Amino acid sequence: MESVKKMVAEKPVVMFSKSKCCMCHTIKTLISSFGANLTVYELDELPNGLQVERALMMLGLRPSVPAVFIGQELIGGANEIMSLHLEGNLRAAVIFTKSSCCMCHSIKALFYELGASPAIHELDQDSRGNEMALALRSLGCNPCVPAIFIGGNFIGSTKDVISLHVNGSLKQMLINAKAIWL
Known part of the structure; x- marks a missing residue:
């Protein structure tokens, strides 16, 4: 073993x-x-x-x-x-991004640094990207990327995730959603 x-x-x-x-x-x-x-x-x-x-x-x-x-x-x-x-429990963390967006890159890097391997959807590289962008805007995402979901719940965009990280609750959210394991 x-x-x-x-x-x-x-x-x-x-x-x-x-x-x-x-x-x-x-x-x-x-x-x-x-x-x-x-x-x-x-x-x-x-x-x-x-x-x-x-x-x-x-x-x-x-x-x-x-x-x-x-x-x-x-x-x-x-x-x-x-x-x-x-049951939908393998998609613990999902990030909608655009490959040219520096804030998207920063959020992805933060998740990787915390040990998460989120599902990434690059809107500018997906044939359904425009549809996804419209759906994200209907959820209140403006701009539409990065849009972050943890445990199936919409968390928000860059400022929301950074706030959660700074106050220490982002990592616990990822642990609770089984996006990272200790």
């Missing part, structure tokens, strides 16, 4: 997989679609893959893959990840 602990240390999202496993591929695609900084270990390509697989099974995973860790905490396999997704 020590080998698993070392492999997940200091990485926000880790998945143990097998390269020919279709369910592993599905879960990788799902997690990547949220913009997560995903580290994948393919057990069938690792020299110590069998040892790691045994350690995952000792943690109660049957089958051993896919196995997903967020913030060094075991979340589970395909069933647990799909359940979280269907």
Whole structure:
């Protein structure tokens, strides 16, 4: 189990997989679609893959893959990840941005620095960007980016997030929404 602990240390999202496993591929695609900084270990390509697989099974995973860790905490396999997704709990932090916006860049950098891997939607690089901008404006976002959602709730824009960060409540909000793990 020590080998698993070392492999997940200091990485926000880790998945143990097998390269020919279709369910592993599905879960990788799902997690990547949220913009997560995903580290994948393919057990069938690792020299110590069998040892790691045994350690995952000792943690109660049957089958051993896919196995997903967020913030060094075991979340589970395909069933647990799909359940979280269907409940809407994998989208813990979402930021709508534009690639040319310096404030958007600053907010993304702040979230990454706090250990969050938010889903990022670049409005100027998405074919539905104009529609998203209109929807954000209807929520009261003016300007429409950056627009930040945590745990499914609209938090606000730059000034709102900076205020929350300065008063110390942003990190706790991210922890409560399971966007970061301690």
